[in-house]
Amino acid sequence: MRADAAANAHAITAAAKVLLATHGADIPLSAVAEQAGVGIATLYRHFGTREELFLAVARSLRDQALATIERHRARWDEDPEKAWTTLVHDLASIRPGALIPGLLDIAADEALRDDLTRIRGDILNAFDDVLEKAKAAGLVQEDLSPARFQLGLATLTRPLPDPLCRTCRWTGSATG
Amino acid sequence: MRADAAANAHAITAAAKVLLATHGADIPLSAVAEQAGVGIATLYRHFGTREELFLAVARSLRDQALATIERHRARWDEDPEKAWTTLVHDLASIRPGALIPGLLDIAADEALRDDLTRIRGDILNAFDDVLEKAKAAGLVQEDLSPARFQLGLATLTRPLPDPLCRTCRWTGSATG
Amino acid sequence: MRADAAANAHAITAAAKVLLATHGADIPLSAVAEQAGVGIATLYRHFGTREELFLAVARSLRDQALATIERHRARWDEDPEKAWTTLVHDLASIRPGALIPGLLDIAADEALRDDLTRIRGDILNAFDDVLEKAKAAGLVQEDLSPARFQLGLATLTRPLPDPLCRTCRWTGSATG
Amino acid sequence: MRADAAANAHAITAAAKVLLATHGADIPLSAVAEQAGVGIATLYRHFGTREELFLAVARSLRDQALATIERHRARWDEDPEKAWTTLVHDLASIRPGALIPGLLDIAADEALRDDLTRIRGDILNAFDDVLEKAKAAGLVQEDLSPARFQLGLATLTRPLPDPLCRTCRWTGSATG
DNA sequence: GATGAATGAGCCTTCATTCAT
DNA sequence: GATGAATGAAGGCTCATTCAT
The missing domain is CATH 1.10.10 (Arc Repressor Mutant, subunit A)
Structure with missing residues (x-):
């Protein structure tokens, strides 16, 4: 059972x-x-509660993110640019943005805030490492903080509320 | 009355x-x-209906955007880079992203879709002009379409659902 | 004015x-x-008030009914059966049933009840006359009271709440 | 549970x-x-939905009607007139008219129309049997169709919208 | 442990009625 | 006198959450 x-x-x-x-x-x-x-x-x-569920999802996403970073660690020495690009792409495909509104509710909850902070800390630490490498390779600006990088990922991967991504094409040229 | x-x-x-x-x-x-x-x-x-209200808001935002562009037209010749930078900043401060989920509902409505398309067309036209100048000045990539530019603005200005932007600081260095 | x-x-x-x-x-x-x-x-x-409007409608319908009866008075001696049949038909086409629910609200109102009673009395009086003749001609049962006759007319002419008299055919043979 | x-x-x-x-x-x-x-x-x-509830009520009324007809089947041979009279009375006391406006809404709904038709079909079938007997006994006109009979029952049993059946006596002699 | 049922609270929308011009 | 605007109250329906089996 x-x-x-x-x-x-x-x-x-x-x-x-x-x-x-x-x-x-x-x-x-x-x-x-x-x-x-x-x-x-x-x-x-x-x-x-709803919050605890979202927290569990957050943990799961964190684990995915850490695993993703780990997975890319090896490639780094071969081809830094390729490694960085695919890493960012893979991190984005986790779609951290989907959770943001839900996590805000958690942050509002005195009792759960610390859990959330801890999860976020894990991610930021991992980002710190990887950003160092990227900066060393001249792939990102010197002043890009882990928090800022995370915010960017989240912002860009926030889902639209659904109904009709089909009907309404906001994008012009897909590569523009 | x-x-x-x-x-x-x-x-x-x-x-x-x-x-x-x-x-x-x-x-x-x-x-x-x-x-x-x-x-x-x-x-x-x-x-x-809720949709009509949001449509009215969309019209208002469009008017703000067009006025903003108009307002920057003069500065363009003096200092293109400054003009472009402040223009983008001012357009972003209109926070077009706030409306996106609401507009999706409108786009779902057969009867209102055309109104929405018209509004969006007005904006894209205005963006077209301004992007031409920016491209001429080498300030943006050649292949940035108006639609893509609009999408970017909207994505980056989508608001968080609120509760506690105070409690939860997702941003690290504000300028990073 | x-x-x-x-x-x-x-x-x-x-x-x-x-x-x-x-x-x-x-x-x-x-x-x-x-x-x-x-x-x-x-x-x-x-x-x-809504009630006063309905009362006005009731008065108007009463006037129509009285006028209808008056109109048929002449024909009565020629051909009683024809007179009676067309009278009933014409009274029914006034559709008194349409008002019933509205009038109930009026009857509930202490202040308006008397008005309603008076209107109804006018009708019953007129029915009384005409029913006498019909009974004399053997066209209706002896014990049909004016009130009962009125009730019958109203019951049979109550309208369906509308939407789809088209879609839903409750009647089989129209003459059955 | x-x-x-x-x-x-x-x-x-x-x-x-x-x-x-x-x-x-x-x-x-x-x-x-x-x-x-x-x-x-x-x-x-x-x-x-409201419609589904009314449909359930319609099914229940149908069952009552079928049971009523069944209950009278035995009496038929003894005394057809008595059987017919009490049957009609019992069917009327089910007050099918109460549902009519509600059922119209159902009939308007593409998805529920068939259910309604089926229920009605059950009733019409049962009426068909019983009307045959009544016609054989000379108790009703030859051309009375089941649908027409049902319509009559429904029309005559439509309830008044309520408030004060006490205050307002529309009926004269109860037997007239 | 798992489940479906029950429930109140909340938002959407309409309508009778009143008010200011 | 006539009008459109304003409003609260009421009913429809959904959802998060709790309970009893």
């Missing part, structure tokens, strides 16, 4: 990640539960 | 602009009405 | 009659005003 | 039947919920 529970918890965060990335942070939690294939009560049993 | 009504309509769009810019597009319309100092029914009398 | 006002009042009751007959008594008074080509405030100036 | 839920669903349709029969189809659903002793959200959980 423990395994079942863990599997459910995982399915729930996975579902939340998918729905957050596509529809933004305003999704009904019942939609997350449905997407995860569990009942709404199960979701609440595992995460207690 | 015609004057009163016009004043109210103006107060409502002004309130909507403020609240959209700070809290994003998910605000209750009752909050807009309250901020404007009118009853909710007055808001609906003037705008009929 | 007096003539204008009277014309407006008349236009309003006429509009109310039309809308009541087709959509039932739940119509917005603003729709009545619009149909009459006047502002909503004009409607209220003339009728004060 | 499955049993509880079913009991609630039943209580809700029962409440709806009562309120529809007495106040007509314009009742607030919150009143239905209250009468059923449940919260408004419970009503919506069970029925989703």
